[in-house]
Amino acid sequence: MMPTTEETQLRLAGIPNLTVSLHTPLARYTRFGIGGPADLFAETASPDAFAQAVAAACAAAVPVMVIGGGTNLIVSDDGFRGLVLRYNAAGLTVDGTVVTAQAGAVLQDLVDFANGLGLKGLETLAGIPGWVGAAVYGNAGAYGHSLSERVLQVRFFDGRCERAFDNAQCEFHYRESIFKRHKEWVIFSVDLGLTPDDAAALTKTSADILKIRNEKFPPTMKCAGSIFKNFLQRDLPETVAAQVPSAVVREGKVPAAWFLEQVGSKGTRRGDIRVADYHANLIYNEGAGTARDLCLLIADLKQRVRERFGIEVEEEVQYVG
Ligand SMILES: Cc1cc2nc3c(=O)[nH]c(=O)nc-3n(C[C@H](O)[C@H](O)[C@H](O)COP(=O)(O)OP(=O)(O)OC[C@H]3O[C@@H](n4cnc5c(N)ncnc54)[C@H](O)[C@@H]3O)c2cc1C
Numbered sequence: 554m555m556p557t558t559e560e561t562q563l564r565l566a567g568i569p570n571l572t573v574s575l576h577t578p579l580a581r582y583t584r585f586g587i588g589g590p591a592d593l594f595a596e597t598a599s600p601d602a603f604a605q606a607v608a609a610a611c612a613a614a615v616p617v618m619v620i621g622g623g624t625n626l627i628v629s630d631d632g633f634r635g636l637v638l639r640y641n642a643a644g645l646t647v648d649g650t651v652v653t654a655q656a657g658a659v660l661q662d663l664v665d666f667a668n669g670l671g672l673k674g675l676e677t678l679a680g681i682p683g684w685v686g687a688a689v690y691g692n693a694g695a696y697g698h699s700l701s702e703r704v705l706q707v708r709f710f711d712g713r714c715e716r717a718f719d720n721a722q723c724e725f726h727y728r729e730s731i732f733k734r735h736k737e738w739v740i741f742s743v744d745l746g747l748t749p750d751d752a753a754a755l756t757k758t759s760a761d762i763l764k765i766r767n768e769k770f771p772p773t774m775k776c777a778g779s780i781f782k783n784f785l786q787r788d789l790p791e792t793v794a795a796q797v798p799s800a801v802v803r804e805g806k807v808p809a810a811w812f813l814e815q816v817g818s819k820g821t822r823r824g825d826i827r828v829a830d831y832h833a834n835l836i837y838n839e840g841a842g843t844a845r846d847l848c849l850l851i852a853d854l855k856q857r858v859r860e861r862f863g864i865e866v867e868e869e870v871q872y873v874g
Contacts, residue, residue: 561609579591579633583623585628587627603640625687627871628874629874645658651747660685664679677696677758680762786806790863811833812862
């Protein structure tokens with residue numbers, strides 16, 4: 554007979570350096586402020602404890618989901634029937650021009666750390682919410698640069714043991730990495746190769762970006778940033794690409810927002826979930842929004858774009874439960 558949730562909790566509670574709770578509301582761990590309870594929720598800064606927790610869950614046939622800062626998640630209203638795990642080691646260290654960041658470090662802290670040391674390469678990532686692990690997983694980026702440009706090595710847990718990949722092995726592309734295709738792999742840390750530069754100038758670049766971003770995405774807004782991925786212009790069917798004004802194409806990318814705007818996305822709402830009046834690809838929770846309304850609104854927008862342009866807008870956001 555399979556162990557009950559309470560029995561699994563007892564096993565998890567026996568693992569040193571792991572904090573465990575039962576029936577934990579996930580809304581409090583997501584920036585959308587949406588999501589029902591996880592049967593089990595556990596956090597640790599210890600790679601050993603993390604591995605033991607995964608092993609205990611597997612032995613009990615309990616599904617595992619790893620999350621970070623929760624800024625890019627849509628969690629079902631019913632929550633998650635299994636164990637939600639966070640690896641929250643947050644150390645940042647430097648050796649020459651190589652910065653090592655643990656997966657649980659806040660990305661903005663990493664940007665500030667590198668800028669302060671006069672190391673160039675991360676300054677345009679200022680203001681991207683979330684933790685370092687997920688930034689590697691989704692190859693986070695902004696202002697024409699992505700984290701992958703600076704990745705030397707990623708250390709991760711493959712479900713059984715710790716391994717390391719160099720940049721090429723991570724198979725980074727626009728908002729993609731090999732880790733997105735191996736959901737059971739968990740990033741523990743990353744080495745980033747940076748370039749000496751002027752600390753004050755780097756700090757100013759980040760501050761300028763942060764100011765613009767805070768106007769577009771107010772820090773208290775319950776959202777996930779852009780819901781849909783932008784398109785690489787070369788991937789669009791010719792007839793569709795021909796309809797896009799050249800002024801909206803940036804660095805070879807066509808914003809999903811352009812297509813969404815053409816189909817009347819701005820200001821659309823469903824319950825407390827709405828699309829911003831000023832940004833066709835920004836959906837937020839006005840207060841009491843539900844995952845159900847959020848998913849229905851997303852499906853409606855996808856259908857509108859499909860019918861008008863014959864293309865699929867694809868979610869950047871990740872689903873849980
Ligand atoms: C206002 C706003 C603006 C944003 N702007 C940008 C932007 O400009 N550019 C951009 O790229 N993104 C942007 N995002 C999206 C988001 O910030 C990034 O996707 C971020 O990297 C998510 O980090 P997180 O820690 O919150 O991850 P979570 O939302 O917790 O998780 C996201 C995914 O990462 C996986 N994951 C988490 N930790 C690990 C780990 N250690 N190992 C393996 N997988 C893991 C999870 O399983 C999940 O699938 C924005 C979001 C918001 C709210």
